[in-house]
Amino acid sequence: MTAAIDTLMQTASQQLADLDYAASETTCLDALAAARAAEDWALYARIVLPLQECRRQRRVHAADQTVQVGLAKGADIPQTGCVVFTAPHEPADAHAWQTRSRAAGRPVEALYAQAAHRKTWRIISIVDPTLACPVPAPYQQFPQNQPLESENKIKAGHFFISAGEALGNAALERVTAEPGSLACIDQLETAIAAVGDHEILHQRLADAARALAATSTPPTSS
Numbered sequence: 206m207t208a209a210i211d212t213l214m215q216t217a218s219q220q221l222a223d224l225d226y227a228a229s230e231t232t233c234l235d236a237l238a239a240a241r242a243a244e245d246w247a248l249y250a251r252i253v254l255p256l257q258e259c260r261r262q263r264r265v266h267a268a269d270q271t272v273q274v275g276l277a278k279g280a281d282i283p284q285t286g287c288v289v290f291t292a293p294h295e296p297a298d299a300h301a302w303q304t305r306s307r308a309a310g311r312p313v314e315a316l317y318a319q320a321a322h323r324k325t326w327r328i329i330s331i332v333d334p335t336l337a338c339p340v341p342a343p344y345q346q347f348p349q350n351q352p353l354e355s356e357n358k359i360k361a362g363h364f365f366i367s368a369g370e371a372l373g374n375a376a377l378e379r380v381t382a383e384p385g386s387l388a389c390i391d392q393l394e395t396a397i398a399a400v401g402d403h404e405i406l407h408q409r410l411a412d413a414a415r416a417l418a419a420t421s422t423p424p425t426s427s
Contacts, residue, residue, distance in 0.1 A: 206243045209250075210236050215256055226266070227310050230259035241390075246421055250414035264402050266312040272361040274343060275320065287314045287365045290331075292321075300331040313395035318370055328372045333399040338375035340368045348373070373403030380409070385416035 220229035233256040238244035239349035240249040264287075271286030276294060282302055296317040303315040318328040324341060330336040343364045360423040372410035393410040397403065 206239065207245060207248065208357075210239050210243070210245070210248060211226045213239065214255070217259075221259060223256065224262075226259045227307065230256060230263070234257060244421065246390075246414045246418035250418065251413045252348045253407055253411040255416065256384060257404060259404075260402040260407075261404070263312050264314055267314045268362050270312065271356050272365060274318075274364060276363050283313045285313055288364065289361075289365060289368070290315060290317075292319070295364070296329050296331045296334050304333065307411070314365070314369070316365065316372070328368045330372060330376075330399045333395075334402075335397050336372070336376055336379070338371050340371050354396075369400070370403070371407055373400045376400045376403070377406055377409065382414050385420050386413075387417065389413045392419065 213232055217229045217236065220232060220416075223381075227232070232250055237249060237252045237256065240252055258389040267285065267287050271288070272354040273283060273286065274289040275291045276282060278290065282288065284306070288299070288357070288360075290296070292318070299300050299315040299317045303313055306313040315331055317329045317331050317403075318340075320342065326342045327337055328340055343360065344419065373396075376399050380389065380392045380396055382392050390413050393406060393413055397406050397410065400406065
């Protein structure tokens, strides 16, 4: 089993070197699932950081494209980039767009915001709508359904990143299990699935796997 996982990670490393981040992420996830099935938590921990790097690169490339806050009803949604969906859309609409776009190999990141108040918006997970957090509203109302350029794009990008970080921090607060337990791994995996890319969550997952490895019997190599 370990040899097969090592082969997967060699493939993932080459894909990462070739800048094929989507393929590398998929391969890392396959390797992670195999390491979990084998209860090889030390190997699991080593896989998490390359996975995090794939996701970080996707976010960087998405941010280099369109950055848009808000979409009008019936508006065309950008093919690539970062989009904060708002009413009349629902979190499920953001999730569907992100899923379709990533399946097509496009670098995209989606968030959903309830933008009913001028000073505070509520960011809601597009995977788990029970996960939400307040964030300061953008100090400038960005034009809806228009790709942002220059200074506006920078401001929108900063808002997107800070809102995503806040949602990830809210997910981290739900992780209450002991670090060296399987329950902690489960809670962190659930948190990451709910928010996508969040560096601290990935780092905590690697830490939790190392802690579990320290108290577990190493699997037999095969």
